[in-house]
Amino acid sequence: MIRRLTMLVLSVVVVLSLGLAAGAQEFWNYNVFPYQYERFRYEVVNYRTEWDWELEEDVVVENKQYQFLELRRVDDQTMEVTQGSTQLMPMEGLSDNLTFLGGLMGLSALMSGGDWFGELWLLGMWAADLELEVGNNMQMFDGSRVRVVEETSVAGVRGYLLRKFVRETDESGNRVDITKSEWVVAPDVGWPLALTMFSEEGDVVYRMTLVEYERK
Numbered sequence: 781m782i783r784r785l786t787m788l789v790l791s792v793v794v795v796l797s798l799g800l801a802a803g804a805q806e807f808w809n810y811n812v813f814p815y816q817y818e819r820f821r822y823e824v825v826n827y828r829t830e831w832d833w834e835l836e837e838d839v840v841v842e843n844k845q846y847q848f849l850e851l852r853r854v855d856d857q858t859m860e861v862t863q864g865s866t867q868l869m870p871m872e873g874l875s876d877n878l879t880f881l882g883g884l885m886g887l888s889a890l891m892s893g894g895d896w897f898g899e900l901w902l903l904g905m906w907a908a909d910l911e912l913e914v915g916n917n918m919q920m921f922d923g924s925r926v927r928v929v930e931e932t933s934v935a936g937v938r939g940y941l942l943r944k945f946v947r948e949t950d951e952s953g954n955r956v957d958i959t960k961s962e963w964v965v966a967p968d969v970g971w972p973l974a975l976t977m978f979s980e981e982g983d984v985v986y987r988m989t990l991v992e993y994e995r996k
Contacts (some may be wrong), residue, residue: 781813783786791832813859813970814821815853820971821848821992822855827985846991849971899944899961899977912940912967924960931965934973935990939966940974 793924812911825844832839852860910918918983942963950956959982964974973993977986 806912806969808912808965809970810965811970815851815995816853817994817996818851818970819848819994820850820990821846823987823989823991825987828988874912880956896954899975910942914940934964935993937969937973937990937993938965939964939969939973 823844824847824991825842828841828843829838830836830841845865846867848863850862852862854860910926910928911918912928914928914930918926920926922942924946926942926944928941932939932941942965943959943961943967944963945956945957959978961978962974962976963972965972971990972988973990974985975986975988979985
């Protein structure tokens with residue numbers, strides 16, 4: 781009887797241990813690419829306001845392009861990196877806009893500057909410390925907060941929706957949350973699955989969405 785009880789206790793301990801392992805904490809490994817091969821393809825959309833002389837009013841202009849990044853491990857010290865972009869250009873003035881390696885130069889500019897890059901830089905600073913569990917919050921040094929909103933998926937990859945916001949007081953004295961940006965990140969994918977940035981008025985000004993993903 782004692783031996784059976786001992787075996788039962790051991791079985792329960794093993795089951796609990798497996799349960800804890802299955803529910804282990806998850807964090808985002810930002811900018812980490814540990815695989816032999818990895819490929820990202822993003823749809824990138826910028827929105828800007830322009831004056832329409834025919835309508836005599838401001839209109840929102842959408843600029844869409846596709847960016848891709850391919851990483852192939854050569855050896856323990858070297859990674860082969862291929863990157864580029866695809867976009868639509870009008871025939872009129874094409875020679876003025878099209879330059880040799882222009883797509884790569886545009887991608888380089890996209891990945892090394894702009895408002896979104898500042899957001900990504902901040903994201904990378906605190907990402908390793910934010911446990912990816914729905915409901916978790918983190919206070920940023922600039923006064924904003926980041927909340928893990930829900931689990932979701934993009935391009936077939938499971939991830940978490942993160943919302944970066946600031947709390948302000950409206951004219952009625954009520955505290956309101958103003959969303960600055962939204963992210964979807966996956967623990968085992970080094971780049972975000974999606975990123976949306978908002979203007980002060982709450983309009984979308986930038987959207988970056990992973991549409992294809994592959995790794996080996």
